[in-house]
Amino acid sequence: MEQLKTYRLMVDEKGDNGVMAVSFVDSPATQEEWLMFKDAKLKFATDEEKREVLGVIMLADVPIYRNNPPYGEHYIIFLKEDIRAMVRKFFKDKVVDKVTLQHLTGTDGVWMVESFITDKAQGIGSPFNVPDGSWIGRFYVENDEVWEGVKKGDFKGFSIEAMLSYGPEVNDPLVAEMQEIYRMLNKLLK
Numbered sequence: 001m002e003q004l005k006t007y008r009l010m011v012d013e014k015g016d017n018g019v020m021a022v023s024f025v026d027s028p029a030t031q032e033e034w035l036m037f038k039d040a041k042l043k044f045a046t047d048e049e050k051r052e053v054l055g056v057i058m059l060a061d062v063p064i065y066r067n068n069p070p071y072g073e074h075y076i077i078f079l080k081e082d083i084r085a086m087v088r089k090f091f092k093d094k095v096v097d098k099v100t101l102q103h104l105t106g107t108d109g110v111w112m113v114e115s116f117i118t119d120k121a122q123g124i125g126s127p128f129n130v131p132d133g134s135w136i137g138r139f140y141v142e143n144d145e146v147w148e149g150v151k152k153g154d155f156k157g158f159s160i161e162a163m164l165s166y167g168p169e170v171n172d173p174l175v176a177e178m179q180e181i182y183r184m185l186n187k188l189l190k
Contacts, residue, residue, distance in 0.1 A: 006063050006075040008167035011086045017163040018089040021098035022057060022112070022137065024146065028157030029064050032056035032128055051141045052113070053150060056126075057158045058083050060118075060133030077170055080133025084117060086162070087135055091115075099139070101146065103161060109143030 011018050034055025060083055063075035078086075090096075097111035115137045118126045126136050137158065141147045149155050 004065075004074050005071070006077050006170045007071070008079055008082060008170055009076050009162075009164040010082050010167040011089050011162075011164055013085050013089050013092075017165060018093055019086050019160050019162040020093075020095060021100050021106070021161040022139075023100040023103045023159045023161055024110070024150070024155035024157075025102055025159045026154060026156055028056070028159050030056045030059045030062075030157065030159075032059070032130065033156040034158065051147055052138055053141065054114075054127070054136065054138040055158050056128055056130055056134060057115075057137045057160060058086070058135040060131045060135075062131065071166070076166075079170075080117075082167075083133055083135050086164075087115065087117060100161060101149070101155070103159065107143060107146055110139055110141050110146055112137050113140045114138035 032055060034053045058078050060078060060080045063077050065073075066076050067073045096115075098106070099110040100106050115135070116124055116126075118124055118130060118132050118134045118136065120132055126134070128134075128136065130136075141150060146155075
């Protein structure tokens with residue numbers, strides 16, 4: 001099977017591009033659903049009426065399948081250093097309350113209350129099994145309609161809305177191995 005090309009997605013911290021919003025979606029590209037703080041296994045579990053969701057916003061170093069012109073079928077990847085730059089730009093642009101639903105409509109009454117990048121060397125872990133350098137966020141959902149959608153399972157995770165630049169192709173044997181695992185998992189899920 002032919003190996004598809006993998007490209008870095010990058011941000012120009014001084015430019016106009018970057019993460020413009022975080023979307024609540026039913027099928028996150030990260031394939032990581034969020035936590036609603038009701039799971040008794042979690043040490044920090046709280047009453048779901050705190051109206052908070054915690055989830056993976058961006059996975060570091062994990063290829064994500066895409067098919068678009070002019071690249072055709074390919075993978076994109078967010079390297080740790082690129083995620084760090086995107087998060088800095090996100091806060092610099094002050095868009096912590098820019099939330100959309102299914103990438104279709106904006107909504108009010110939802111905003112980020114916590115954000116961190118996993119870094120085991122600095123003791124910054126996550127309740128998710130994600131690679132170092134991944135971006136995790138917690139959102140407070142004041143909007144009753146959106147919260148009902150969260151509780152019903154209409155929304156299960158996060159996805160970013162961003163204007164980013166395609167960077168150089170990534171030629172890493174580990175990326176090729178991860179692509180193969182991704183293909184096998186998608187085949188099993190279908």
